Structure formats: C-alpha cells, structure tokens
Amino acid sequence: MTVLGTTLDPRDPAYLQGRSTTLELLAELEQALDEARAGGGEKNVTRHHARGKLLPRERIEMLLDQDSPFLELCPVAARGTEYPVGGSVVTGIGVVEGVECAVVANDPTVAEGAVNPFTADKIRRATTIATANRLPLINLIESTGETGTTGGLFPPERVPSICVVFGATTGDAAYLPALSDYTITVRGPVSGGVNGHSPVAPADPADQTAVDERDGLRLARQCVRRLNWRKQGPAPRTHHPAPPRHGDEDLLTLAAVDPAAFEPREVFARILDDSDFDEFKPGHGAAVVAGWGELHGYPLGVLAAPNRSCSAAEAQKAVHFLHLANATATPLLFLGHPGTAGGDQESRHDAPMGHAIARSTVPHLVLTVGGIVPERTDEPRFRFSWPTAGATAPVDDGVIDPRDTRTVLGLCLSVVHSAAVVGAGHVGVFRS
Numbered sequence: 001m002t003v004l005g006t007t008l009d010p011r012d013p014a015y016l017q018g019r020s021t022t023l024e025l026l027a028e029l030e031q032a033l034d035e036a037r038a039g040g041g042e043k044n045v046t047r048h049h050a051r052g053k054l055l056p057r058e059r060i061e062m063l064l065d066q067d068s069p070f071l072e073l074c075p076v077a078a079r080g081t082e083y084p085v086g087g088s089v090v091t092g093i094g095v096v097e098g099v100e101c102a103v104v105a106n107d108p109t110v111a112e113g114a115v116n117p118f119t120a121d122k123i124r125r126a127t128t129i130a131t132a133n134r135l136p137l138i139n140l141i142e143s144t145g146e147t148g149t150t151g152g153l154f155p156p157e158r159v160p161s162i163c164v165v166f167g168a169t170t171g172d173a174a175y176l177p178a179l180s181d182y183t184i185t186v187r188g189p190v191s192g193g194v195n196g197h198s199p200v201a202p203a204d205p206a207d208q209t210a211v212d213e214r215d216g217l218r219l220a221r222q223c224v225r226r227l228n229w230r231k232q233g234p235a236p237r238t239h240h241p242a243p244p245r246h247g248d249e250d251l252l253t254l255a256a257v258d259p260a261a262f263e264p265r266e267v268f269a270r271i272l273d274d275s276d277f278d279e280f281k282p283g284h285g286a287a288v289v290a291g292w293g294e295l296h297g298y299p300l301g302v303l304a305a306p307n308r309s310c311s312a313a314e315a316q317k318a319v320h321f322l323h324l325a326n327a328t329a330t331p332l333l334f335l336g337h338p339g340t341a342g343g344d345q346e347s348r349h350d351a352p353m354g355h356a357i358a359r360s361t362v363p364h365l366v367l368t369v370g371g372i373v374p375e376r377t378d379e380p381r382f383r384f385s386w387p388t389a390g391a392t393a394p395v396d397d398g399v400i401d402p403r404d405t406r407t408v409l410g411l412c413l414s415v416v417h418s419a420a421v422v423g424a425g426h427v428g429v430f431r432s
C-alpha cells in the first residue's frame with residue numbers, strides 16, 4: 001500500500017491565492033447555473049405553475065428515488081451565445097426504482113420548449129451515454145416552439161425508452177411517443193401543430209393515460225420497476241471504502257496552481273479511496289503519471305498527462321499502461337493538466353498513444369483540471385472539467401466544483417458498470 005499526498009498549509013499565501021481564484025470562477029459558474037434554473041423567467045414560470053404544471057427539474061425530482069443524486073449534464077450549455085443558457089432542456093443521470101437511468105426533460109417555459117442546436121447536442125449526448133452505458137432512457141417531453149437543428153433526437157437502440165408526454169408537442173419530438181418502448185400521456189392536448197408550421201405526431205400511441213403530471217411520473221417509475229433491469233458489470237470490490245486521507249478543500253488550490261508546480265499525485269491523494277495509489281513505472285517518462293487505485297470501491301487505472309505532445313518515453317509508458325488496463329478490464333481515468341513545456345518538438349510519438357486509446361474498450365473517464373480542454377478523437381463515457389480549464393468548452397459534459405470530483409467520478413463509475421466492462425486485451429506496441 002502506497003499512501004499519497006501532503007498536507008497543504010492553508011496559511012500559505014499561494015494556497016490562499018489559488019483558493020480565491022477558483023472560488024471566483026465558481027461564483028461565475030453559479031450565476032450561469034442560476035440563469036439556467038430560472039428557465040424562461042419569472043413571468044413564464046408563474047404562468048406555467050398557474051396551469052397546474054411542473055417545471056422540468058420538479059418533474060425530474062418527482063421521478064427519481066427520494067434523496068438520490070442527479071448528475072446533470074451540460075447544465076450551462078449555450079452560455080455566451082444567442083440561445084438561452086441551458087439549451088431549453090435538462091439532461092442527466094438519476095436513479096429510478098433503484099435503476100440508473102438517463103433523463104431528458106424539455107423546459108416549456110423557454111420559448112415553449114423550442115429546440116435549438118444546443119438542445120439537440122444535449123439530447124444527442126444523453127442518448128449516446130444511455131446507449132454506451134446500457135441505461136434506460138426516460139423522455140419527459142413538452143415542446144411546441146419553433147424547431148432548429150433537430151437531428152438525432154430519437155430514442156437509443158438496445159436500451160428501453162420511456163416517454164411521458166406532458167402537453168402539446170411538435171417537431172421531431174412529436175414522433176418520440178410512437179418510437180418509444182413505453183409511452184404515458186398526461187390527459188389534455190398532447191400533440192398537434194402550432195399555427196400549422198410543424199409536423200404533427202401520429203395518432204396517440206399511449207400505452208397508459210395519466211390523470212395528471214404526478215400520476216404520469218408515478219407510471220413512469222412503475223415502468224422502470226417492471227423492466228427487471230440489472231447491472232452487467234461487477235459490483236464495487238470494496239463496499240465500505242475508506243475516504244481519502246486529505247481534505248477535498250485543497251482541490252480548490254490545486255485547481256489554480258502554477259502549471260510548473262502542478263502535481264497530479266496530490267489530486268489522486270484527494271479522490272482515491274484511502275489515498276492509496278500504486279504507481280506504474282515511476283522512474284520512466286516522468287511527466288506521465290499512471291497507476292492503480294480504487295474510487296468508491298471500484299478498481300480504477302489513472303493516467304495523468306500534460307496537454308501537449310508526448311516524448312517517446314512518455315508515449316511508451318502510456319501505451320503499456322493502456323494495455324495492462326485492458327488486459328485486466330479496469331476502467332480508466334484520464335487526467336489532463338497544463339503541465340510544463342517539454343516532450344518532443346514534433347508530435348510523432350502521439351500516434352501510438354492515440355492508436356492505443358482508440359483501440360481500448362474499457363470505460364474511459366476524462367477530467368481536465370487546467371489549461372485548454374483538448375479535442376479528443378476517442379469517445380469517453382464521461383468528460384468533465386474544473387472551472388480553470390475552459391468553462392464553456394463544448395466537448396465537456398459539465399464543469400464541476402473541484403471539491404465534488406470524487407462524488408462525480410464515483411457516480412460515473414457506478415453508471416459505466418451498468419454495462420459489461422470488457423477489455424480489448426493487447427492495444428498496441430509498448431516495448432521500444
């Protein structure tokens with residue numbers, strides 16, 4: 001057992017400055033989150049409630065198991081654009097009747113739930129996550145606004161899809177009830193064109209009719225209960241894991257540390273169970289830090305690399321590690337950080353590592369903690385960043401408070417184990 005980490009001194013001016021910088025960025029993020037939660041504004045929300053209807057987050061809260069977490073995805077999408085913050089839709093992962101599900105909920109208070117390019121991107125991402133991780137998908141739909149770029153809004157293949165229709169629905173979303181495995185319609189007008197401009201859904205395909213919204217959500221929970229859905233991946237190896245030995249408040253400082261001083265092991269010490277980390281090849285390709293640990297009881301390989309081209313030694317080490325993770329069917333966490341200048345002037349050594357990542361079949365989680373969020377050629381199961389790494393980067397599933405890192409990654413690891421965890425075996429040449 002190798003215990004990581006040092007106790008940072010909260011009296012150190014550099015510690016205080018880093019913490020202050022991150023908290024300022026988090027305050028800006030919170031403002032954007034408040035804007036997204038406000039939906040279409042007080043007037044539209046009041047009018048919606050006056051009709052006896054629930055807001056999207058209220059619907060989701062009533063759908064999920066009591067006191068269970070909801071991992072919202074891309075909550076501040078469209079920030080800084082002409083479109084409403086949040087993209088007029090709420091997407092995420094939550095637990096329904098003990099089953100982890102992907103949830104998509106239109107916000108009818110924002111331009112009557114109009115679909116714009118960010119709405120489409122969020123729904124496509126939620127559908128991709130549902131398919132890759134074998135999660136039932138629950139659509140809570142109500143959308144009668146003008147449609148924009150809407151391709152890819154249909155249910156995923158190979159996993160159950162449940163649709164609850166809360167009101168008039170037009171455009172591509174109007175076809176979801178007919179294409180879903182289970183459809184619940186709340187009494188009242190549920191489909192039809194607005195001023196005759198949008199396609200109208202086929203005849204009402206409802207499997208069940210609800211008397212009101214709460215009843216519709218109850219019936220959706222009942223559908224999930226009857227799925228008899230079970231995880232295919234292994235359970236956590238440790239059911240009562242020890243928490244990290246170092247406090248998560250330190251992550252606020254680490255998020256804003258000077259790139260030349262960034263130490264990924266200090267991050268691992270604050271997210272891994274018991275701060276226990278078995279490092280792989282510590283004396284080889286030193287800028288790439290790799291090794292094994294557990295997070296919320298799940299075995300995990302972690303690989304931290306600076307966001308720059310790799311040297312030959314760094315690439316060789318990373319490819320070898322990817323091979324071992326696949327040989328043992330161990331999920332991987334990629335930690336991207338600013339690091340320091342180095343590596344080779346040319347990027348010729350990046351190709352073997354890119355090839356190994358592309359061939360790897362174990363679940364990949366990506367966390368970018370600083371610098372520019374890189375575009376990636378692979379498709380990780382989840383990808384998050386800290387606020388010091390590009391708060392509006394479109395490649396992210398969300399920007400998270402560094403103190404929530406362990407919780408968010410733990411939720412993601414639980415989700416990826418809904419599907420079987422299978423390694424690809426040999427994924428590349430790792431000997432020079």
